[in-house]
Amino acid sequence: MKNPAAIGQPLDRVDGPLKVSGAATYAAEHQLDHAPLVGWIVEATIPAGRIKALDTGAAEKSAGVVAVLTHNNSPSQVPFGEPDDEGRFTQSRAMLGSDRVRYHGFPVALVIADTLANARHAAGLVEVSYDPAEAVTTTGSDADEVPDELDGGLDPDVTRGDFEQAYSESEVQLDVTYTTPNQASAAMEPHATIAEYDGNELWVYTSVQLIGPAVEVLANTLKLDPDKVRVLSPYIGGGFGSKLGLHNEAILACLGAMHLERPVKVVQHRRHVFHNAPHRGNSVQRIRLGASGDGKLKAIGHESYMPRARGYAFAEPTGASARTTYHADALLSRHRVKTVDMSLIDSCRAPGHSIGSLAFESAIDEMAYRCDMDPVAFRLVNMPDREPASGQPFSSHDLAECLREGAAKFGWDQRDPTPRSQERGRQLVGYGVASTIRMNILVKSTTRIRLSDDGSLIAWANMTDIGTGTYTILTQIAADILGLPAGKVSIELGDSAYPASCGSGGSFGAGSSGSALRDACMKLREKLVDIARKQESLKDADFDGASFEGGNLVLGDKKVPLAELVRQSGHDYLEVDGKVEPGEDHEKYSQHSYGAQFAEVTVDRDTGEVRVRRMLGVFSAGRILNRKTARSQLLGGMVWGISYALLEELMLDERCGAFVNRDFAEYHLAVNRDIPEVEIHFREQPDTHSNPLGSKGIGELSISGAGAAVANAIYHATGVRVRDFPITLDKLLEHLS
Amino acid sequence: MAVISVNGQEVTLNDDPRTTLLDTLREGAGLTGTKKGCDHGQCGACTVLLDGRRVNACLVLAIQCEGCEVTTIEGLGEGGDLHPLQQAFVRHDGFQCGYCTPGQVCSAYAMLEEVANGEASDVTGKGAVRLSAEEIRERMSGNLCRCGAYANIVDAILDAAGELDRKGEASR
Numbered sequence A: 001m002k003n004p005a006a007i008g009q010p011l012d013r014v015d016g017p018l019k020v021s022g023a024a025t026y027a028a029e030h031q032l033d034h035a036p037l038v039g040w041i042v043e044a045t046i047p048a049g050r051i052k053a054l055d056t057g058a059a060e061k062s063a064g065v066v067a068v069l070t071h072n073n074s075p076s077q078v079p080f081g082e083p084d085d086e087g088r089f090t091q092s093r094a095m096l097g098s099d100r101v102r103y104h105g106f107p108v109a110l111v112i113a114d115t116l117a118n119a120r121h122a123a124g125l126v127e128v129s130y131d132p133a134e135a136v137t138t139t140g141s142d143a144d145e146v147p148d149e150l151d152g153g154l155d156p157d158v159t160r161g162d163f164e165q166a167y168s169e170s171e172v173q174l175d176v177t178y179t180t181p182n183q184a185s186a187a188m189e190p191h192a193t194i195a196e197y198d199g200n201e202l203w204v205y206t207s208v209q210l211i212g213p214a215v216e217v218l219a220n221t222l223k224l225d226p227d228k229v230r231v232l233s234p235y236i237g238g239g240f241g242s243k244l245g246l247h248n249e250a251i252l253a254c255l256g257a258m259h260l261e262r263p264v265k266v267v268q269h270r271r272h273v274f275h276n277a278p279h280r281g282n283s284v285q286r287i288r289l290g291a292s293g294d295g296k297l298k299a300i301g302h303e304s305y306m307p308r309a310r311g312y313a314f315a316e317p318t319g320a321s322a323r324t325t326y327h328a329d330a331l332l333s334r335h336r337v338k339t340v341d342m343s344l345i346d347s348c349r350a351p352g353h354s355i356g357s358l359a360f361e362s363a364i365d366e367m368a369y370r371c372d373m374d375p376v377a378f379r380l381v382n383m384p385d386r387e388p389a390s391g392q393p394f395s396s397h398d399l400a401e402c403l404r405e406g407a408a409k410f411g412w413d414q415r416d417p418t419p420r421s422q423e424r425g426r427q428l429v430g431y432g433v434a435s436t437i438r439m440n441i442l443v444k445s446t447t448r449i450r451l452s453d454d455g456s457l458i459a460w461a462n463m464t465d466i467g468t469g470t471y472t473i474l475t476q477i478a479a480d481i482l483g484l485p486a487g488k489v490s491i492e493l494g495d496s497a498y499p500a501s502c503g504s505g506g507s508f509g510a511g512s513s514g515s516a517l518r519d520a521c522m523k524l525r526e527k528l529v530d531i532a533r534k535q536e537s538l539k540d541a542d543f544d545g546a547s548f549e550g551g552n553l554v555l556g557d558k559k560v561p562l563a564e565l566v567r568q569s570g571h572d573y574l575e576v577d578g579k580v581e582p583g584e585d586h587e588k589y590s591q592h593s594y595g596a597q598f599a600e601v602t603v604d605r606d607t608g609e610v611r612v613r614r615m616l617g618v619f620s621a622g623r624i625l626n627r628k629t630a631r632s633q634l635l636g637g638m639v640w641g642i643s644y645a646l647l648e649e650l651m652l653d654e655r656c657g658a659f660v661n662r663d664f665a666e667y668h669l670a671v672n673r674d675i676p677e678v679e680i681h682f683r684e685q686p687d688t689h690s691n692p693l694g695s696k697g698i699g700e701l702s703i704s705g706a707g708a709a710v711a712n713a714i715y716h717a718t719g720v721r722v723r724d725f726p727i728t729l730d731k732l733l734e735h736l737s
Numbered sequence B: 001m002a003v004i005s006v007n008g009q010e011v012t013l014n015d016d017p018r019t020t021l022l023d024t025l026r027e028g029a030g031l032t033g034t035k036k037g038c039d040h041g042q043c044g045a046c047t048v049l050l051d052g053r054r055v056n057a058c059l060v061l062a063i064q065c066e067g068c069e070v071t072t073i074e075g076l077g078e079g080g081d082l083h084p085l086q087q088a089f090v091r092h093d094g095f096q097c098g099y100c101t102p103g104q105v106c107s108a109y110a111m112l113e114e115v116a117n118g119e120a121s122d123v124t125g126k127g128a129v130r131l132s133a134e135e136i137r138e139r140m141s142g143n144l145c146r147c148g149a150y151a152n153i154v155d156a157i158l159d160a161a162g163e164l165d166r167k168g169e170a171s172r
């Protein structure tokens, strides 16, 4: 019988019972011997300048207050951003280090009290006055700085062929500009940290996607030996990029703990999170497409303009979709940024592709109509045979098949191609499609496993599970390779004391940490077989057909329990290390996951209200490690796509560089009723180049296209093309009557 | 000092009348299963049952709960077993990061009672209230899930409701 925990099986999450019963311990929930003191952040109310005066007297006298930390009394730190040759997740994130205000919401004080209510009340008593400086808060197509590199190490500019000439000679041309707004990751768990310091060691319970860099940033900021810093993050209430690095409350909690030598907890209030954790910047994307009369793309041009937070080197590769999805004779992709005095700008689920596809896949749709072609057919005639930007071969390419299979399953042929031709009462009905592509990355990762003499296996890595299902898929990889039931495998993650792993981000977590574990398990298999070979009683056994099933090494008709092999080794347990790192396959091949997404929407003729009626996606992401959790990742990305297309927008007050809608009543996320029936299909094809498991990234796949499918359906329903996301009803209404 | 009852156990309140039920549970009683996502009544992560009705614990002062019975996620299962709703959430993968989940489960629990009591919603047509995917979507829209597990949450609730019906528990 097949192991129900085998790779690919829809095993229930192993941490599921803990999560549904409230027993999983998130950052703010670790119980220490003594209840920690509670810190509350006082935020700056100007975007740039200096603190002129700080009066903390009333706050200090307020009930329950133990300390008010400001730049005048906080422990010594390395200045913000140093050393500048470190990456952004490891260089100093100093807080309360000087009188300088970096952005609206930047912490100017931390009030520490016995209870949350006391800290919060006293925070309101801190008086701050400022010397404001000129601040840059807005970005549009005036961005003209060239970033050194884009996120993921991509070049800011790529050109192939002569774009201007190919474009000007094209029979059919399109020159359109799309805009996407500032957006928030809005993970449901606000950023939270408890710090404990005994004068020597710093223990940090936090919510962070990358544990290794978290240790380094603390050591670099607080002038500590990394060996004296322990970071724990076993359960994370969503990250989506906003928890890749450690953010403000973590540094503040550590400052408090070091100052007082007592544990301090700082939980960002939801309103803090919008400024004290990173967001995604707004984008202006000019897209020019040229095609011949038969719909063959001749020229693809994509120019991106976005903000970059002062002193923080992150630039989003918005042109990623334009660079990789379709073939054209000439390609131009350019990224410009403008330095702004705004809170940090960083990765948000699928940096580059998510908002890049929103604009680019909409423009591609426009071009299909302009060429008088079916949007699916148009995409199909422009499939690349090599990666357009690099000219490298693809490790595998399955986009065309996703489009064909998706169109058939969705009933695309039922669609009247003419925009605004389908009506159901007051409702205008539209179908939309978008291609989906997301780069696949492998990151160096290590792990250690131990098989005990009771036959149970434990694996350690400083990996994290941010809801992606890491605990579960790692359980399956070990169970599958060693033929163990899931119950015999335990996976220990989220602790800096464990072997260094890739962490969670960029959809590389499962493939990278999973391949390291696979390596360890394969080595353990060899070790076990070696032990068995030394057994007199097994000397005639069939070692060629050795397999691992049901907790046994199976040699023909002989079964030897793994526990017995451990005992025969003369040790209490066997320990093996595993690792993976990117190799030649990652230099030689361009690697991506693929998908095609289809949406049906209705738009109310009288109110402009858009409802998504159904969505369908066909995805090709190599070998699927767990069909249940993989499907959930894709579902989640589709929800984000709907949310991006229709709802999400941080509203900026340009005068003070603050987002005004800093809560969930005003920053709209898709809710349950916004999400229709969603159908997801896998085209399972292990990619022999991606990693030893044959899997590819999945967490950021569906968001890279879902929103454009909705936007394109809105166009089909109404004949109105809104190029300014989100597509709210006010933007449609004026064109509907 | 005032005392409230949580999952049948006495919890002594602190002497600060500003303390919310949510902070009493999480900070005072060590019942961290109930989550704080916004502290503003906007996300539903803090949903608990107050005398059987769902409330946002961040919008209730603890002192208001004197004489009431508070049930949190920790109080739903029986004898160490997960409640059928909790089991259904696991089976249907009705969560990812799990942070919204206790609120979703408590909300779903009370929502099923509301349906059983014949309380109408925005999508209820004429005639008796009947549990459907559409009813669940509407009634669960006060519980945000950034991981986007909504479709699975709907399936989990439908499944659990069937199970509850068979066990004759729905009207309890």
Ligand code: FES
Pocket (backbone or CB within 6 Å): B035, B036, B037, B038, B039, B040, B041, B042, B043, B044, B045, B046, B047, B056, B057, B058, B059
């Ligand atoms: S924490 Fe109470 S509704 Fe969000």
Ligand code: FES
Pocket (backbone or CB within 6 Å): A188, A237, A238, A467, B094, B095, B096, B097, B098, B099, B100, B101, B144, B145, B146, B147, B148, B149
């Ligand atoms: S499971 Fe993460 S927010 Fe719902």
